[in-house]
Amino acid sequence: MRPMTAHWRKALARRRRQLMQAAGDGAILILPAAPERVRSRDTHYPYRQDSDFWYLTGCDEPDAVLVLVPGRAHGEAILFCRERDPAREAWDGPMLGPEDAMEALGLDDAYPVSDIDDILPGLLEGRRRVHYHLGRDADFDLKLIGWINRVRAQVRQGAQPPQEFLELGHLLDEMRLFKSADEIKLMQRAADISVEAHRAAMRAARAGVHEYELQAELERVFRLHDAQPAYASIVGAGANACVLHYRANAAKSRAGELVLVDAGAEYRGYAADITRTFPVDGRFGKAQRALHDLVCAAQAAALAQARPGVPYEAGHRAAVETLTDGLLSLGLLKGTLKTALADGAYKRYYRHKTGHWLGLDVHDVGEYRIDGASRLLEPGMVFTIEPGLYVPADDATVEAKWRGIGIRIEDDVLVTDDGHRVLTGALERSADDVERLMAGG
Structure with missing residues (x-):
């Protein structure tokens, strides 16, 4: 010990x-x-x-x-x-x-x-x-x-x-839901290690690289800093990114594909949880960038709700509205925003919630609802914000350019007295920043 x-x-x-x-x-x-x-x-x-x-x-x-x-x-x-x-x-x-x-x-x-x-x-x-x-x-x-x-x-x-x-x-x-200053320091350390690991994976990407090779880069950095995986690392290239809990990590990437990496370090028992999606050869295609930009916008909308006194579910609602509006604009959904939200049409491409509590467990303990209502955010809570879009490769109802694209962007967020702090905010997120990093910037 x-x-x-x-x-x-x-x-x-x-x-x-x-x-x-x-x-x-x-x-x-x-x-x-x-x-x-x-x-x-x-x-x-x-x-x-x-x-x-x-x-x-x-x-x-x-x-x-x-x-x-x-x-x-x-x-x-x-x-x-x-x-x-x-x-x-x-x-x-x-x-x-x-x-x-x-x-x-x-x-x-x-x-x-x-x-x-x-x-x-x-x-x-x-x-x-x-x-x-x-x-x-x-x-x-x-x-x-x-x-x-x-x-x-x-x-x-x-x-x-x-x-x-x-x-x-x-x-x-x-x-456990409310983290002390000491716990936040450990979570920040887990986040910093995870940021470095994701950067290592992005820099190692190239057409033809196997998913397990990128996983090895991630976990090499974890162990280098006396940490370990907080959960089974997900590395999905191409259509594998559309499998939410993809585990095989065995496929070879192909030129023009995106790679989704969902991985986080555990440091002294405390977990980080990050997802980034990047082009294996360093440049987003036009359709890929459009969906990536939309997921970024949804995350920003959810993040704007991360402050004391706001219902936890407000972030999910903001992300869903942003994603649905964008999917309508891009032609992946039909009808009006009001109808698409009411019918849940967005669930065809966005099948999960926008986050979860984070701490000693990657899906940490704590009630999300109290007396039937979404609980209000308070300082000391830490949770993820992770909107995504997943267009099945066999979805014949949309243009071929969209098929097989899976994107998720996830960060770890601490609620503070006057707003929030993104523990994983140092990691490149926008398409431009990701491309710049992968080009050696």
């Missing part, structure tokens, strides 16, 4: 205190670490800690459980984790161990995870409410029910088992 500064230990402790205050007296909050996942036989997927567990502990080990007990006299923040094992450490590297966990993570108490069956029922006893992600980990669900049943079995002896299960996300998701 990476060494943690005193500043970060204090930040983690503040988060835990804030969460316990929200849960109130009589509560107990239980959060297991992410389990390891087998890839094949005896090899595992690269380990990625559960985002909530990371947010509250900064611990990146499996086989651990965080328990928060508001008001407990002997300490409120307790970690169960693996004991140090020299034989296992010789294979897998250093382990934290309960002895060092308290100081390293700023916790009140720590025990071997092997002792959890003996200790946790006693922590549950006398607590009225259990805050937990029920249904996320079926194996741990069964363990928790077993511990609660052990408390229930002692009711005649005066034991008081919990009476209520509450979804932990109701409290924790809202906390």
Whole structure:
């Protein structure tokens, strides 16, 4: 595990205190670490800690459980984790161990995870409410029910088992939605690394390059800066760009095609998410530029709505209206703007929403609607703005020049006190700027 500064230990402790205050007296909050996942036989997927567990502990080990007990006299923040094992450490590297966990993570108490069956029922006893992600980990669900049943079995002896299960996300998701200054610094670093990676991919583009070669350029830059992909990188050349979650990344590009790259770095757990679309040989064709300019205009329209007090959905509505009006002007849609919006005709070429929350998860936690209405933007929220247009290669209802063109432009946006800041704004976006970069400018 990476060494943690005193500043970060204090930040983690503040988060835990804030969460316990929200849960109130009589509560107990239980959060297991992410389990390891087998890839094949005896090899595992690269380990990625559960985002909530990371947010509250900064611990990146499996086989651990965080328990928060508001008001407990002997300490409120307790970690169960693996004991140090020299034989296992010789294979897998250093382990934290309960002895060092308290100081390293700023916790009140720590025990071997092997002792959890003996200790946790006693922590549950006398607590009225259990805050937990029920249904996320079926194996741990069964363990928790077993511990609660052990408390229930002692009711005649005066034991008081919990009476209520509450979804932990109701409290924790809202906390995570609002990023602190420290979190924003990490997100800006993830964004800066991602900007450099996208530039590297643009500069490596040429007719005949394989999609996986461009992916290799992206991820080389991620690793060069001690980051990793925040999600599976999408590199789609030609009509592959019209597949929203394209994954193959195996095709060879051809002269005259566009390449859509949707990729972002994860740095210290925090994600960036950028999409750019560029001509593989450095120059947009006339039809390509027309659609690219339209997507840029839609993004600008959505970005103008990114300020406190504005409904989250206002950005999507602004992008949709701009795209629909442009599609009518270019002849890809027929009729009036009012009719095309009412009928949803634009969905033929624009099939997704205009963004999502961003943070520890690339599709981060947080409600988009409250009491049935779009929630209002507030400072500290971070989200993407990513309009796009996708004209299927087999769409015989439009002129051939439009067919097979897929374009998406995506940036990461922080809501500030007086407007917004585009964390990824340094990356070239307009057709002119993209061409200039690819020409060596």
